[in-house]
Amino acid sequence: MATMAGVSLSSPRVLFSASESQRAHTVKFPVLLSQTSLSRFGSGRMIAVRRVRAAPERISEKVEESIKKAEETCSDDPASGECAAAWDEVEELSAAASHARDRKKETSDPLENYCQDNPETKECRTYDN
Amino acid sequence: MASCTVVYTTTTQSLNKNCSFSSKSHLGFHHQKHLVFYKRSSSKRGSPCVITCGAAAGDQTLVIGLAADSGCGKSTFMRRLTSVFGGRAEPPKGGNPDSNTLISDTTTVICLDDYHSLDRTGRKEKGVTALDPRANDFDLMYEQVKAIKDGIAVQKPIYNHVTGLLDPPELIKPPKILVIEGLHPMFDSRVRELLDFSIYLDISNEVKFAWKIQRDMAERGHSLESIKASIEARKPDFDAFIDPQKQYADAVIEVLPTQLIADDNEGKVLRVRLIQKEGVKHFSPVYLFDEGSTISWVPCGRKLTCSYPGIKFSYGPETYYGHEVSVVEMDGQFDRLDELIYIESHLSNLSSKFYGEVTQQMLKHSDFPGSNNGTGLFQTIIGLKIRDLYEQIVASRVEAPVGAAKA
Numbered sequence: 303m304a305t306m307a308g309v310s311l312s313s314p315r316v317l318f319s320a321s322e323s324q325r326a327h328t329v330k331f332p333v334l335l336s337q338t339s340l341s342r343f344g345s346g347r348m349i350a351v352r353r354v355r356a357a358p359e360r361i362s363e364k365v366e367e368s369i370k371k372a373e374e375t376c377s378d379d380p381a382s383g384e385c386a387a388a389w390d391e392v393e394e395l396s397a398a399a400s401h402a403r404d405r406k407k408e409t410s411d412p413l414e415n416y417c418q419d420n421p422e423t424k425e426c427r428t429y430d431n
Numbered sequence: 432m433a434s435c436t437v438v439y440t441t442t443t444q445s446l447n448k449n450c451s452f453s454s455k456s457h458l459g460f461h462h463q464k465h466l467v468f469y470k471r472s473s474s475k476r477g478s479p480c481v482i483t484c485g486a487a488a489g490d491q492t493l494v495i496g497l498a499a500d501s502g503c504g505k506s507t508f509m510r511r512l513t514s515v516f517g518g519r520a521e522p523p524k525g526g527n528p529d530s531n532t533l534i535s536d537t538t539t540v541i542c543l544d545d546y547h548s549l550d551r552t553g554r555k556e557k558g559v560t561a562l563d564p565r566a567n568d569f570d571l572m573y574e575q576v577k578a579i580k581d582g583i584a585v586q587k588p589i590y591n592h593v594t595g596l597l598d599p600p601e602l603i604k605p606p607k608i609l610v611i612e613g614l615h616p617m618f619d620s621r622v623r624e625l626l627d628f629s630i631y632l633d634i635s636n637e638v639k640f641a642w643k644i645q646r647d648m649a650e651r652g653h654s655l656e657s658i659k660a661s662i663e664a665r666k667p668d669f670d671a672f673i674d675p676q677k678q679y680a681d682a683v684i685e686v687l688p689t690q691l692i693a694d695d696n697e698g699k700v701l702r703v704r705l706i707q708k709e710g711v712k713h714f715s716p717v718y719l720f721d722e723g724s725t726i727s728w729v730p731c732g733r734k735l736t737c738s739y740p741g742i743k744f745s746y747g748p749e750t751y752y753g754h755e756v757s758v759v760e761m762d763g764q765f766d767r768l769d770e771l772i773y774i775e776s777h778l779s780n781l782s783s784k785f786y787g788e789v790t791q792q793m794l795k796h797s798d799f800p801g802s803n804n805g806t807g808l809f810q811t812i813i814g815l816k817i818r819d820l821y822e823q824i825v826a827s828r829v830e831a832p833v834g835a836a837k838a
Contacts, residue, residue, distance in 0.1 A: 361593055366652030372660070380664075383558025389664035390560035391551060391595070392657065397501045398592040400646045404506075419519050421795065 358402040365395045491828075492580050493608045493821050494625050496616030498676050499632035500669060502643055505612050507799050508632065508810045512610070513538050515792060515814035526601050529591045539606035543613025544590040546572040551595025562614055562668035569619040576625050579605045608821060617676040628714065628820055630813060631680035635687045636662075641698025678752035681708045682816075684809050691740040691762050700740060702762040703805025705812065709748075709755040713823040716757040717780045717812055719746035723757075728777070735773050738766045744774070761805035768794070774808075781812060782819035789815070 372388035379385060417426035499505045513520035513535045520533035520540060531542035547561060548568035559566050575585040586600040617623050617631070634642070640662060647653040677683050682705065689700035707716035719726050725747035731737035742763035749758050759778070765771045768790065775781070775789045783789055792811045793802055801807040 362651055364593070365650050369652045369657050372664075373657075376660070376664070383560075384555070386560050386664045386668065387554050387558050389661040390562070390668075391555070392661045393501055393665060394551075394561065394592060394595070396643075396647050396650060396653070396661075399650060400502070401506065401592075418796075418798075419514075 358399060358406055361395060361399040361402050365392065365399050368392045368395050490582070490607070492582065492605045493627050493824060494576060494580055495608065495610045495817060496623075496626040496629040497610060497612040497632070498614065498616045498630070498673070498680070499612075500614065500634065500639070500673055502646055503632050503634045503639065504642075504800065504806065504810075505632065507801065508630075508813075509533060509540050509610065509612060510799060511792070511796060511807070511810045512814045512817065513540070514796060515811070515818055516608070523601060527589055527591075527598055529593055529598065530589055530601055531592070532587075532589075532601065532603065534606070537606065538608040538610060539603060540610040540612060541587060541603060542590075543567075543572065543611055543615055544592065545588050547590045547597065550590075550597050560665060560668045562665060562672050564615070564618060564672060567615060569615075569622065572615075573619060573621040573625075575603075576609070576611060576622055579603060579609055580625055581605075608817075614673055615676070617679040618672065623679055627824070628711075628817060629680045629682075631677040631683045633674075633677055633683050633685045635685070637688050637696060638686050638698050638701065641696075678754075681711045681714060682706065682813055683751070684806065684813070686806055689740065689762055691743060700762075700764055701801075701804050701806065702760065703809055704758055704760045705805075705809040706749075706751055707757045707759075708751075709757060713820045714816060715780050717759055717778055717816070718757060719744060719759060719778060722779070723748060730770070730774055730777070735770060737763070737770055742770065742774070759809070761808060764804040766803065771808075778812075782815040 368388070368391050372385070372392050375382075375388040376385040413425070417423070420426055497505055497508065499508075509520065513533065516535065516537045518536040520535040520538060522528070522530050523532055523534055526532075531545060533540040544561065546568050547566055548571075549557065549559065549566040554561065554563075554566050557565070561567075571588075575587055578585050582605045584602055584604045587603045588600045589598040590596075591598045611622075611626075615622075616626065617629055623629070640659065643658050643662065644655065647658055648655075685704040685706060687702045687704070688698060689695050689702050691702075692700060705717070707714070709716065719728060726745060728744040728746075729741065730744065731741045740763060742761065742765070744762075745758075745760045747758060749756050751758075761774075765774075771793060772787060772790045775787065778789075781789060789808070789811050792814070793807055796802055796807075799807065801810070
């Protein structure tokens with residue numbers, strides 16, 4: 303039997319799932335492009351979960367942990383694939399931490415953000431005297 | 432005028448009778464609107480039907496590839512590029528907050544890490560890095576980039592850099608310009624064929640080390656040793672899989688330590704080379720003074736006063752991986768506006784729309800890394816060149832008869 307995912311014809315924003323043959327996980331959790339995503343729990347009830355971006359502090363902890371793990375992994379065999387993969391994880395997390403810091407800086411002041419892109423506007427003028 | 436085509440993206444090419452649809456001629460801002468229906472049945476594989484309504488054949492998405500290692504300035508480059516096109520690039524509204532995608536009015540930037548086939552745990556178990564092709568799904572990358580280029584929206588996976596997991600996918604609609612950035616945009620020959628223009632950021636080992644120290648030293652747990660260890664452990668895979676892609680790039684931005692200060696290893700003053708391939712359609716290289724000549728130029732002197740250690744430019748034809756290229760090189764950094772505008776006025780073929788546009792762009796983002804040296808200058812110039820490329824291609828499509836672009 304054919305079932306269709308929620309589709310609103312009047313809206314250009316349409317929910318759909320990718321072909322099952324491509325990736326299993328894409329079918330399991332179709333994501334609505336909205337602030338909240340719905341997760342189905344054991345009871346079958348739909349619970350709205352607001353997804354939030356990870357704070358830089360939390361990523362920092364992960365960076366620290368990953369470095370310790372990489373040092374451990376590499377003490378056995380520094381030329382192994384596992385060692386390279388462990389340091390690659392450090393790199394990935396360090397980059398993520400840096401991006402999170404940049405974003406935090408960027409979004410702390412909406413006026414500041416606006417003026418970055420529109421320095422010539424009235425509200426962005428600065429006066430010395 | 433709007434036209435609608437029905438596309439069946441299944442392995443079985445037969446027409447799916449259970450597919451019901453209603454189409455609508457819709458020409459809003461996005462050049463293509465689509466409706467996608469998905470049928471699931473327990474007995475056999477579902478077939479998505481995609482109905483695409485486009486504005487005739489003229490609006491194919493331009494695809495740009497940007498390759499570089501992690502921590503080598505791809506994000507900054509993207510911000511400069513989208514700024515040249517006007518409008519701010521932001522993550523998709525209301526989507527996954529850890530999405531790697533950036534969307535502006537004209538441009539969508541997707542991160543190729545989203546095509547990891549192995550998540551963090553999978554890579555750890557198999558002992559492969561993200562740089563290894565075995566950790567990436569090039570078939571899916573090709574299929575989806577091709578679909579977008581053909582005006583079809585896709586559900587792209589999201590690789591979550593914080594959790595190391597593959598998150599539920601997000602919808603990517605065909606933009607005017609699609610930038611694919613990451614470790615492997617030019618690795619797979621099929622994906623490479625889809626690129627209208629490609630850029631490689633080539634950061635020398637010394638500078639990479641200096642940049643990562645700047646980025647990571649404040650991070651708890653990091654030390655000079657850990658930063659060095661990470662670069663060294665990744666280097667064999669980087670050399671094997673990432674670095675060779677530069678031979679395919681239409682433009683390479685090479686970042687090296689300065690030669691103006693003897694034995695400098697601080698990595699603060701940089702020598703940056705813009706390597707531009709000759710003979711690329713819709714791309715005419717920037718040059719200094721006289722196209723095709725070899726030139727060495729120190730702008731600082733009687734007419735212009737520069738601060739220590741000064742600025743030095745050079746330009747000339749070279750060979751790069753067997754290709755004819757034109758190279759513009761800048762060593763040193765700008766400290767004042769008059770230095771920058773003076774240099775801009777001596778560069779030709781910039782594809783700027785007015786005198787001083789390069790300088791204006793650089794000033795607008797003076798807080799971005801590299802705004803006072805060749806990295807910022809050449810990134811901005813490449814941004815202008817891509818805008819020019821886009822405008823030329825659009826213009827040529829208008830001239831060409833409708834239907835000629837249809838394969």
